[in-house]
Amino acid sequence: MPKKVKILVDSTSDFPKEMLKEWDVDIVPLYVNWPDGSTEKDDTREFENLKKFYEKLKNAQELPKSSQPSIEDWRMKYEELKSQGYEGILVITISSAMSGTFNSATLAAQEVDIPVKVVDSKMASTAISPMARYARELLNLGAELDDVAQELEKKIKAKGFGAFFYVQDFNFLVKGGRVSKFAGFVGSLLKIRVGIYINEEGNMVPFTKARGFKAIVDELLKKAEAEGFTPGSTVDLYMVSCDNMEELKEIEQILKSVYKVKNVYYTPTGKVISMHVGPGQAGFGIEKY
Numbered sequence: 001m002p003k004k005v006k007i008l009v010d011s012t013s014d015f016p017k018e019m020l021k022e023w024d025v026d027i028v029p030l031y032v033n034w035p036d037g038s039t040e041k042d043d044t045r046e047f048e049n050l051k052k053f054y055e056k057l058k059n060a061q062e063l064p065k066s067s068q069p070s071i072e073d074w075r076m077k078y079e080e081l082k083s084q085g086y087e088g089i090l091v092i093t094i095s096s097a098m099s100g101t102f103n104s105a106t107l108a109a110q111e112v113d114i115p116v117k118v119v120d121s122k123m124a125s126t127a128i129s130p131m132a133r134y135a136r137e138l139l140n141l142g143a144e145l146d147d148v149a150q151e152l153e154k155k156i157k158a159k160g161f162g163a164f165f166y167v168q169d170f171n172f173l174v175k176g177g178r179v180s181k182f183a184g185f186v187g188s189l190l191k192i193r194v195g196i197y198i199n200e201e202g203n204m205v206p207f208t209k210a211r212g213f214k215a216i217v218d219e220l221l222k223k224a225e226a227e228g229f230t231p232g233s234t235v236d237l238y239m240v241s242c243d244n245m246e247e248l249k250e251i252e253q254i255l256k257s258v259y260k261v262k263n264v265y266y267t268p269t270g271k272v273i274s275m276h277v278g279p280g281q282a283g284f285g286i287e288k289y
Contacts, residue, residue: 005088005139005148006081010069010101012094012272013128014240016265017045023136028069028077030101030272035062042066042271050268054243054279066272068101074108082114088145091118092131092152095202098124117149122156122202125273126238126285127163129265131156133236134287159200159228164220165240165283166193166210195219196283197227213247217254220283229286234260238285242269248282255284262289 009015011029019025029043044050057063074091081089091109096102102120109116121128131152138148155161193216195208207223210216225231237255241248252264269277 003087003139003145004085005090005145006086007132007135007139008077008081008089008091008105009128009132010093010099010105011042011270012099012101012124013092013132014125014267014270014273015045015129015132016126016238016267019129019133019265020045023132025132025136026077026081028073028105030069030099031067032064032271032275033067034064040271045267045270047268050270050274051243053271054274057275058279064275066099066275068099068104071104071108071111074105075111078108078112078114078116082112086114088115089117090135090139090145090148090152091116092121092128092135093118094124094128095122095198096120097122097202098204115145117145119149119152119156120202121161122200123161123163123198123285124204125163125165125269126240126265126267127161127198129238129267129285130161130236130287134160157200160288162224162227162229162286163198163283164195164224164227164286165197165277165281166195166216166220167277168193168244168280169278195223196277197223213250217251220251221254221258224286229259229288231258232260234262234289236263236287236289237261237265238287239264239266240269240281240283240285242274242277242281243279244282251282251284 007025029041032040091105093102106118135148192209194206199205208219239248
C-alpha cells in the first residue's frame, strides 16, 4: 500500500477548489495586511468572497501588503496532519524569489517528527496546481516521498510547467514590489495590456505590451512557444483571472485551437495574487505531458 502523504500548497497557488479532495491537497494561507493595521488571511477559494475582495482592491486608496505564513503556521499544520494519520507531507511553495514562504516551510519541517519535503515551485499561481497533480499521480503509483520531490524538481527544471498572463493595470505589480518598473512599461497608459511570464529563476517578468485583446493573446502564445510549449503538444490548462472571466473563456478557446488539451481547470485569483496583478488580469498555467 502506498503511504498516506498529504500535499500542501500555499494560497498563492490559486488552486482549483474542486480538485482539493481528489488530489488530497490542503492550502496554507498567506496574509493580507491593510494600511489601517487590519489583517486578513488569504483563506477563501469561494468566488463570491473573492469578488468582494476585488471590489475592495479597486476602491483602495493605498494597497495592502502581503506576508508569508510563519514557521509556527507551518509547524502547526504539519502536526495536525500527523495527528490525522498522514505518514509524510509534500509542500510546494511559491517561488522563493518572490516570497519567504519556502524558507518558513523548510524551517518548520525541521521541528516535527513526520517526514516533510519542501519543493520550491519557481512559479506562482496556477503553475503550482499542476505540480500537485503530477506529484499525486506519482504518489498513487507508489513512489516514495523523497523520489516524488526529486521527480517534481526535475520536471520544474525541464520547464514542464509554465505561467503566462497579462495585467490591465501594471501599477499593481509595481506597487506590490513584484516587478521592477522596466523602461517602456508605463502602467498608466490607457487600455494597454502588459504580458507577464515567470522565468526559470522564479521571477515575474513583463515581456511585452499590447493594446488589444487578440494582440496580447498572440504575444502570450509566442512566449509560451519560446518557453517550450510547442503548438500541437498535449497539455493541461489552468485558467485564472482576477475578475475577468469573459476574456478568460475566449483565451481557453484560442488555446484549444493551438494545443491538444486533456483537461481544463478554472480558478479565480486568491487575495494575495489579486493584490499584485490587479482586477482585469487573465491568463493560464500549463503543464505539458
